Amino acid sequence: MDKKEYYRKIPKINNTSITKSLSFLDKKYVWHPYTQMQNWNKQDNAIITHGEGFYLVSENGKKYLDGIANMWCSVWGYSSNPVIEAIRRQFQELPHSTLFGLGNKPSILLATKLLKLAKGMNKIFYSDNGSTAMEVALKIAVQYWKNKQFPKKNRLLSLENGYHGDTIATMSIGYVDRYFNPYKSLLIRTYRAPAPSSFENDLYNVLTDSEIVDICLEKTENILQKNSKHIAGLVMESGAQIAGGVSIYPKNYQKRISELCKKYDVLLILDEIATGFGRLGNMIEYLSQSSKPDIVCYGKALNGGYFPIAVTLTTDEIYNKFLGEYDENKQLFHGHTFTGHPAGCAACIVNLEMYEKRNLIQQIRDNSKHIKKRLKVLEDYKSVHKIRHKGLLVGVELAREYKMSPVKRKKQSLSFIDGVDLSNYIMKESLKRGVLLRSLGNIVTLIPPLAMPRNQLDILIDTIFDIIKAIDEK
Ligand SMILES: Cc1ncc(COP(=O)(O)O)c(C=O)c1O
Incomplete structure (x- = not known):
């Protein structure tokens, strides 16, 4: 069977209930994991309708580069490929x-x-x-x-x-x-x-x-x-x-x-x-x-x-x-x-x-070396306590030193920014910048799809720099 014939055999789902547009009320029926729904229901949340390469695209056409590998599982991204x-x-x-x-x-x-x-x-x-x-x-x-x-x-x-x-x-x-x-x-x-x-x-x-x-x-x-x-x-x-x-x-x-x-x-x-x-x-x-x-x-x-x-x-x-x-x-x-x-x-x-x-493991190792070099810059950021990195797993631990007295200083985890917990803060700030990132406690994570090309990894890293720089200036 040639490709054209194959696709002709697949029934189209256009114009069915799956593709209809959503009302504000429709969006309130789903109970989301680890989510305070009282907050969720007040927000304008991104509703993802499709994917393009390593980007997720929302119903209003905004694109988000995936920095969390869809909860740490995505390898090849969202466009058609031999696995699909x-x-x-x-x-x-x-x-x-x-x-x-x-x-x-x-x-x-x-x-x-x-x-x-x-x-x-x-x-x-x-x-x-x-x-x-x-x-x-x-x-x-x-x-x-x-x-x-x-x-x-x-x-x-x-x-x-x-x-x-x-x-x-x-x-x-x-x-x-x-x-x-x-x-x-x-x-x-x-x-x-x-x-x-x-x-x-x-x-x-x-x-x-x-x-x-x-x-x-x-x-x-x-x-x-x-x-x-x-x-x-x-x-x-x-x-x-x-x-x-x-x-x-x-x-x-x-x-x-x-x-x-x-x-x-x-x-x-x-x-x-x-x-x-x-x-x-x-x-x-x-x-x-x-x-x-x-x-x-x-x-x-x-x-x-x-x-x-x-x-x-x-x-x-x-x-x-x-x-x-x-x-x-x-x-x-x-x-x-x-x-x-x-x-x-x-x-x-x-x-x-x-x-x-595609020799993916070698690609991951090469990209890991690249990431390591780029992350060095973060050592000079005042909110960064420690950088953890191996392969395509990155955690940037945020903490800040406070002066208790002229001689006494105290370090404290940065788990809240402007009264918002870091996890929500990072998510919101990254979405604003067209990127999807999360944090765990006081650790900003980068866990990209494993086959993401280097230029897109760089976009994710630049976004982390940008967000942490803004935190430094607060
Ligand atoms: C190390 C580890 N084990 C188990 C699980 C649970 O997997 P699932 O969410 O598919 O149930 C996770 C999920 O994040 C995990 O990170």
């Missing part, structure tokens, strides 16, 4: 077929592709978002020990400032009081060890990276020494904690945690949902960290950012403990309606092929 084409093609061939009792081709092909990349992993379980991929990981870890006749190894050890999603179990392992306090009664009890961020996020931190690693390791080992007979797995983000304050792990931290897990017979469960497939300049982050997970999760960039799909990978050692007769009840009791969605799997396959064809 693969989704279209797959929808025409087989729009959905369940993995309950049946197989489908794209889910098998993706498994073979992914398991070649994720060295040491042997099996894949599909779900449809990062939080549920992590839930699956936790269920696998706990049931592994139960099936192995160690039912008391049923609790989890996680890191301070970790983030793994918003479902009940993932809130439990990534507990942040400010966000999750209302749901506390629903959460499970977990052990919690300090992470490098526990020290780095302190404005007065004077410890070196290697001192921070030693302290974290010592405290983690203490917990494992006392409690490993109750701990099924240690859960952590791989390479960096992003939501918990853009904290990039110091050298050897993850490697040594991995060694500790082996020493105390505790599974290492890595979350590469935000850091896998290029964000930190590596395809598979745990390999570059010389760590050996027993379970690892991917989502976000895995499919280019076009389809809700995520995966939990594990080893044969773990998988084999789930084998037995039906009435032994050793099987994994987990499944979603859209598990292994053929169009999502097709998107991932073509996305990963494009990484190879």
